[in-house]
Amino acid sequence: MSESPYILRSDNEGVVTLTLNRPQNRNALSFGMLEALRDTLAQIAEDENARVAILAGAGPGFCAGHDLKEMRATGFDDAFVERLFKLCSEVMQAIVHLPKPVIARVHGIATAAGAQLVASADLAFAAKDARFATPGVNIGLFCLTPAVALSRNLANKHMMQMLLSGELIDAETALRFGLVNEVVAGDTLTEVTAAFARKVASRSPLTLAVGKRAFSQLTELPLSEAYAHASKLMADNLKAHDAREGIEAFLDKRDPVWRGR
Missing domain, CATH: 3.90.226.10 (2-enoyl-CoA Hydratase; Chain A, domain 1)
Structure with missing residues (x-):
């Protein structure tokens, strides 16, 4: 071998x-x-x-x-x-x-x-x-x-x-x-x-990690629980720097600068 x-x-x-x-x-x-x-x-x-x-x-x-x-x-x-x-x-x-x-x-x-x-x-x-x-x-x-x-x-x-x-x-x-x-x-x-x-x-590494983990969880939940869990995760995601930066960059028509947090 x-x-x-x-x-x-x-x-x-x-x-x-x-x-x-x-x-x-x-x-x-x-x-x-x-x-x-x-x-x-x-x-x-x-x-x-x-x-x-x-x-x-x-x-x-x-x-x-x-x-x-x-x-x-x-x-x-x-x-x-x-x-x-x-x-x-x-x-x-x-x-x-x-x-x-x-x-x-x-x-x-x-x-x-x-x-x-x-x-x-x-x-x-x-x-x-x-x-x-x-x-x-x-x-x-x-x-x-x-x-x-x-x-x-x-x-x-x-x-x-x-x-x-x-x-x-x-x-x-x-x-x-x-x-x-x-x-x-x-x-x-x-x-x-x-x-x-x-x-x-090229996307935010934090967002990729959040999304991949959440997708696996959501597919295993009943519909109402999935929506409740997804709503909380999105609210938590919005607190992250990269989410705020991404929204600001989109509105300002510029490229975002990701920090992975």
Whole structure:
């Protein structure tokens, strides 16, 4: 196994790109890969210069899901498998709870836990050649943990179509299902994703964090509770410097100066 890092990180104008770096096995989520991703996300959460994160994959595909060869090498040890799935769940929740927007940049395949990564991200841009699947049913292992993330993106019938068939769907179908935001030519994927990330990164980091956290909370509440909670959050948000600065800048027809507070 190569000693190169599991995750490659590059920073540019507030946009942090994290590239899964095991192209020889389609960036399968081994225990080491998951640990590295968890630790890198924790670093980004505390990095004031990081505004937006892009999650990508090196080589011919985005992510082929869990590393089945690693599982077999342990003899499918119960303790290892339990720790592996627990760690994977922690990583997916770290993406959801990261106080910065996360954009998946998908090419090639995104299958099983790879599709789970896409569904856990806030946004996803896909190349026309991208393919998605939850193929666990084909090998006797139903994709239950990916289903958690998919259920927060897809209608139930679309989700069950993927889970029960195990078949690959193309990028346009993923767009129709709601798994990705946009499908673009492969040779433009990197720039299209980066351009959108830079646009988001130009916003107040405080506002982005407030909005992402609130969105997750509001979707879980009944309608009346959601409005009550949102009203309080907006009133609190208005007390922030960046909100006042943004309103003043809009009215004065100038660019705002964000302070992240």
